[in-house]
Amino acid sequence: MATNNILEMRDITKTFPGVKALEDVNLQVKEGEIHALMGENGAGKSTLMKVLSGVYPHGSYTGDILYKGNVCEFKDITNSEKLGIVIIHQELALIPQLSIAENIFLGNEQVKRGVINWNDTIVKTKELLKTVGLNESPNTLISSIGVGKQQLVEIAKALSKEVKLLILDEPTAALNEEDSENLLNLLLAFKKKGITSIMISHKLNEITKVADSITILRDGKTIETLDMVKDNINEDRIIKGMVGRDLTQRYPVREPKIGETILEVKNWNVYHETQDRKVIDDVNMYIRKGEIVGIAGLMGAGRTELAMSLFGKSYGKRISGETLLNGKPVQMNTINQAIDQGLAYVTEDRKHYGLILMDDIKRNITLTGLNKISRNTVVNANQEIIEAERFRTKLNIKTPSILQKTGNLSGGNQQKVVLSKWIFSEPEVLILDEPTRGIDVGAKYEIYTIINQLAMEGKGVLIISSELPELLGMCDRMYVMSEGRFTGEVTREEASQEKLMKYMTKSRG
CATH class of the missing domain: 3.40.50.300 (P-loop containing nucleotide triphosphate hydrolases)
Structure with missing residues (x-):
């Protein structure tokens, strides 16, 4: 036929x-x-x-x-x-x-x-x-x-x-x-x-x-x-x-309990790593305990550059400005210093920078806190298994075993491993760069639930996302970036896609 x-x-x-x-x-x-x-x-x-x-x-x-x-x-x-x-x-x-x-x-x-x-x-x-x-x-x-x-x-x-x-x-x-x-x-x-x-x-x-x-x-x-x-x-x-079911609520409901300012950034400037060009221009921002803050912007606006420069100056040169944690000025000149001060950064590129794909789930989860499961620089293998199993259950990582290669997991489960890794470091502030990129609706909901839980525990959460509905559905407050500067700040109540887009396309003019 x-x-x-x-x-x-x-x-x-x-x-x-x-x-x-x-x-x-x-x-x-x-x-x-x-x-x-x-x-x-x-x-x-x-x-x-x-x-x-x-x-x-x-x-x-x-x-x-x-x-x-x-x-x-x-x-x-x-x-x-x-x-x-x-x-x-x-x-x-x-x-x-x-x-x-x-x-x-x-x-x-x-x-x-x-x-x-x-x-x-x-x-x-x-x-x-x-x-x-x-x-x-x-x-x-x-x-x-x-x-x-x-x-x-x-x-x-x-x-x-x-x-x-x-x-x-x-x-x-x-x-x-x-x-x-x-x-x-x-x-x-x-x-x-x-x-x-x-x-x-x-x-x-x-x-x-x-x-x-x-x-x-x-x-x-x-x-x-x-x-x-x-x-x-x-x-x-x-x-x-x-x-396999109706998903009536795309974003889990949360009653925000917002406390004191936890992270403050003042007059932050960053230059491009190879060109003599300013990529972050005099940015001022703050995040409070229990608050989910968003950063909106078109590609090239400088969102990732801002996040990485804050996280132990892992991007940029001639970086100037001040960072305060709980009201006190802190130095975060290296990634280790940033982690020690309570900062965590979940990269947008989980496969290249977030995970060791050839290694198992267990090792990936415990990487940021090996000192917690070690004595005299020797890792306690039993303790490592206990912690990895705890996160597998807590974040619902779908895998036959924590000994599974991380590269064999689906995108959503890989993202849960990255989140586990950084939650294990017990941060005060989590920066999440495109946390649900390439992830399906069901897995997104699970990751949103984890983010809400972190906020309920009093962490400060900063979400960078290209999906405006995601920012509107998850964040208490949003900064908008264009050409390396903040062009607007809106609360959840006053935000709309139209308003965000207006600020996102605002040029230096």
Whole structure:
């Protein structure tokens, strides 16, 4: 029987040691559509796409892949790319020291008589950059462009391989609203050209905007496939499919009990590490005990730079200003000093800076407080297990064992390990940089509950987030940044997305 499906995955089962990641999963994607793949962290979305693209080769799973009606047995990613199936992973695979042109044609070099033809390479790169709407020179180094532009380079690279089926794993996770909007519009333009896309995302508003169909996975199984138009699907309906229940409250309720000022920052200035440019300009702020404070701002506003410069001056140079803890001036010139003074910083990039992915959960959790479980510099192994188990239970880390490699956990559970690590250091003030990036609705709720609990215990919490609804739903008070300065301060009661956006786009003028 004829079908307009470009792809069918039938009864796909994939097992890792101790874990069945996929069990009899079925997926059907129509030619020329944007098909969303949704589910909580650990549901099996990325695993399924790695099976499809040959990252997990034929023989490492059971079931069949049919592409354009033919059974495919991909041995590696090169096999799938030859047929026009291209995957862009959440962690971008670009080489920072190479140019845009070199990255786009890496492994696919434009060669004449065994020598790279740079003229061809540059001309084709310009055409591809124009297609994705990126106004950069092909010779620009990847290290000198932001994440949003890097994402477009990845898509240009996919187009250079004559993509027919484009797979995007969390393509807008690290992007601001403007870059996300541009990327979604690009996918819609590709759709008009007949390119099929499969998109993994946790951002419900984006999915409802561009997707034609949605397949929902839960615990490694296919739950349902929804037709966005026919079934008249809204966000609440998608959430119900993902978590198996109605999630009426996206943000847990909290009655704030706000006390004395715990951290105060006065006249804080920071210069760029390599350029003679001021990235933080005369910032003044305070956080009180039991208070959740937010920082809103577009990408490049200086939010992360501010957080890292406060946390033991781990970013920037020529840093000036004053920090006071409980009313007393303190020196936090190194990360160790900052931790000793009661500061903790949960980085936005948990995989590179927050965790040792090759090490087990137990070791990752206890890293910041080894002195608490050691005597004469020898770690008490029993005590380490007790503490790690305590956090596994307290933060509901879903894992068969605390001896599991941290790299094998889902994004939401990895984030819980990072939070455990810093809570174990018993901080007074927690700085959380994009604490729910790349995390699904159900896991977000659990992390919000943990944040609320920390505030109820009298900690000061500072949240940096690109998701305005998250700041509005969680914070008692918000600072807004633009171009390295604070341009506004609003309370929860007076805040709105419109007001925050107005301050976020305020230039130095």
